[in-house]
Amino acid sequence: MNLHILRNQHLYVAVFVVQAKFELDQLTVHAEKKQLVAPGELLAEGPYFAGENTYRDGSKIYSARVGLADVIGNKLIVVPIKGAYIPRIDDIVIGRVTDIGMSGWQVDICAPYPAMLPQSETPMQHGREMGRRDLGHLFGVGDLVLAQVIAFDRTRDPLLTTKGRGLGKVTSGRVARISPAKIPRIIGKQGSMITMLKNETLTDIVPGQNGIVLAIGKNPDQERIAVEALYMIEREAHTSGLTDRVRAMILEKMKGK
Amino acid sequence: MGGQKKTAQLIDSNGLRVDGRRIDELRPIKLEVGVLDKADGSAYIEHGKNKILAAVYGPREAHPKHIALADRAVVRCRYHMAPFSTDERKSPAPSRRELELSKVIRESLEPSIMSEYFPRATIDIFIEVLQADAGTRCAGITSAALALADAGIPMKELVAGCAAGKIEGKVVLDLSDIEDKQGEADLPVALMARSNVVSLLQMDGSLTPDEFNQAFEMATDACRKIYEMQREALKTKYHIVRDVEEKNEIVEAKA
Numbered sequence: 001m002n003l004h005i006l007r008n009q010h011l012y013v014a015v016f017v018v019q020a021k022f023e024l025d026q027l028t029v030h031a032e033k034k035q036l037v038a039p040g041e042l043l044a045e046g047p048y049f050a051g052e053n054t055y056r057d058g059s060k061i062y063s064a065r066v067g068l069a070d071v072i073g074n075k076l077i078v079v080p081i082k083g084a085y086i087p088r089i090d091d092i093v094i095g096r097v098t099d100i101g102m103s104g105w106q107v108d109i110c111a112p113y114p115a116m117l118p119q120s121e122t123p124m125q126h127g128r129e130m131g132r133r134d135l136g137h138l139f140g141v142g143d144l145v146l147a148q149v150i151a152f153d154r155t156r157d158p159l160l161t162t163k164g165r166g167l168g169k170v171t172s173g174r175v176a177r178i179s180p181a182k183i184p185r186i187i188g189k190q191g192s193m194i195t196m197l198k199n200e201t202l203t204d205i206v207p208g209q210n211g212i213v214l215a216i217g218k219n220p221d222q223e224r225i226a227v228e229a230l231y232m233i234e235r236e237a238h239t240s241g242l243t244d245r246v247r248a249m250i251l252e253k254m255k256g257k
Numbered sequence: 258m259g260g261q262k263k264t265a266q267l268i269d270s271n272g273l274r275v276d277g278r279r280i281d282e283l284r285p286i287k288l289e290v291g292v293l294d295k296a297d298g299s300a301y302i303e304h305g306k307n308k309i310l311a312a313v314y315g316p317r318e319a320h321p322k323h324i325a326l327a328d329r330a331v332v333r334c335r336y337h338m339a340p341f342s343t344d345e346r347k348s349p350a351p352s353r354r355e356l357e358l359s360k361v362i363r364e365s366l367e368p369s370i371m372s373e374y375f376p377r378a379t380i381d382i383f384i385e386v387l388q389a390d391a392g393t394r395c396a397g398i399t400s401a402a403l404a405l406a407d408a409g410i411p412m413k414e415l416v417a418g419c420a421a422g423k424i425e426g427k428v429v430l431d432l433s434d435i436e437d438k439q440g441e442a443d444l445p446v447a448l449m450a451r452s453n454v455v456s457l458l459q460m461d462g463s464l465t466p467d468e469f470n471q472a473f474e475m476a477t478d479a480c481r482k483i484y485e486m487q488r489e490a491l492k493t494k495y496h497i498v499r500d501v502e503e504k505n506e507i508v509e510a511k512a
Contacts, residue, residue: 038491039369039406040414040451053411055371057452064371064411066491081495083409084297084316112316112330112378154376155327181409 029071037063043076051077085111085180085210087158091149094170094208095160097139105139107147110180110210113157117147121161123168144170146206146214166206173203173216174223176230180211185237186230193233193243200250201226225253267424267436274436276305280429283419283479288400288490290407296383298408300490302400305433306390311400312383313408316375330375334363336397338386358394359384365398365418365447365457371411380410391437392420398447398457403487407494415487416456418447419479421472423464428471430479444472448480 029044037043041063043054050056053065054076063069067078087093087109095107095115104118117139124138139145145160146167152158162168178186186207187194197205203217203226215226229246236242268274278284284305293299296312303309319325336358340349351359362384370380382404384397395418402416422432424440437443442462448455455477464472 036492036495038415038488039412040449041488055413062413062451064413065409066406066495080409082298082407112318112375114318 029076033070035069036067037069037078038066039064041069043069043078044071047074049075051075053078053080080181082179082181085109087111087113087115087149087152088209089149089152091209092146092167092206093149093160093210094144094146094175094206094212094214095210097141097143097145100135100139100141103135105135105145107145107160109147109158109160109208110177110212111158113152113154115147115149115158115160117145117160117162121150121159121163123163139169144175144214146170146208170214173214174220174227176213176215176227176234178211178213178230178234180209182234182237183207183209183211183213185242186213186233188243193246196243196247197226197229197250200247200254201229205230222254225250228253267439268427268429274424274429274433276433278431280427281475283431283482284433286483286486288403288486290403290490290494296404296408298404298406298410300400300403300407302396302403304390304392304396304399305431306388307386307393307396308388309393309396309400310385310387311397311404312385313380313401313404313410314383315380315408316378316410317381319377319379324379325377328373328376330370330372330378330380332363332367332370332372332380332382334359334366334382334384334401336362336384336386336394338389338393342386342389358397361457361459362394362398362401366401366405366416368454368456369402369412369414369416369449370405371413374411380405380408389434391432391434391443392418392445394457395419395445395447399483399487403490406491414449414451415484415491416447416449417480417483417487418445418457419476419483420445421476421479423462423468423472428464428468428475430475442468442472444469444476446473446476446480448477448484450481450484 030042043063044061045059048061050061054061055064061076063078065078065080067080070077093109095109097105098108099106104116107115107117109115147160147162148164150159150161194205201222203215203222206214213230215223217223229250287303289301292301293312298313300311316330324331336355338347340347382401384401386393398416398418405412421430421444422440423442424436442464445459447457
């Protein structure tokens, strides 16, 4: 079934590449840039590509989600405002170990699918027989792990790795659970927000793409303030001048410490 | 239905109904999106005296695992009436009627949900009727569609529901409780307004083919109106986002 969909899409692509040459002056974009759209809203008509969160019906492209419409070249996309975390390869995520199997761990990464962390993707010693108990020594049930997604295609559960700089068990710090759609705001343009957070709260902040953000400071007060700032950013993600207001809040709180 | 003894005149000499509405007039509708914190998406509707909450969870892991489908998400729906939603206390246990409504509501929403985006997962819809006043299945669909959109689930379009019926020989729109109980027919319809697809059509009582066409026309027109209200409600909830995003751009442009 998936194959059929794919084939059709290719067909569309082919058809529209041809059409694009002849109909360039007939194209119409109905949605303004960054316009708030609802599911089923008409975005464009003509030789456009239906990008993320949009779909095509005949020659028209419609939105499939609540979000902000955008045009990139001749592709239409909708940037979602809310939604579940869908893993992507190379994402850094923070998950909780929920089960230990014969050759790996099951990790909850707040996605619709449970992730697997195989023993071979950890810096564990190979060569001798590893049992359940030995796996437990590395990561126990309930431990938080910082990991990277190495494979995911919706037909199989996401695969994680902890091989890599800084990856592995989370041993200290505090976590904030934030909507995955708000993570880009936590990072900010060219990392402006996160750099400010790190400098002002004196903590190291690790944002998981799945909405779990870790703050590691030298003392609990710094971490508490950092987490408070993270929730403030989530709450006020849609407002302008947020970086300055968050900085002011942090400075106020840091005074007494 | 029909056989009951009439206790009141449902349409007066001026052609107005018990609650003062014209024959083709909807009851007042109030829609609100994102009213519950714990659910992934939620909506509240007041349609006449109906008060209904809808909550959506998902897409999330399918439990029990054997219900999962390999090529799409399973959509589950529970329609439930609160014990205090009716004149006489309703047993909170799911009745035969609620089971049926759960099924038809699910089937009316499914064509819109792009469930193939989340294979092996589930999307759960909960519809809780707090106060019932006829037409709860339609109002339930209207609110559940909003809750799905609020949860950020990809869907082709919003689904809107509305009923038409027949009282005292006349085809009327959007029956109220007394009209439903004493009337001759009830025709609930759910419409996907953009693609013009009818995703729910039921009939209780009897209508002639002409009456049916008239009632169907009325109900679908009302669905289109409700669809506009749904879009309005979604945009009201998120409009702040848009205003400020624009401001952000201005600020950045200046900097």
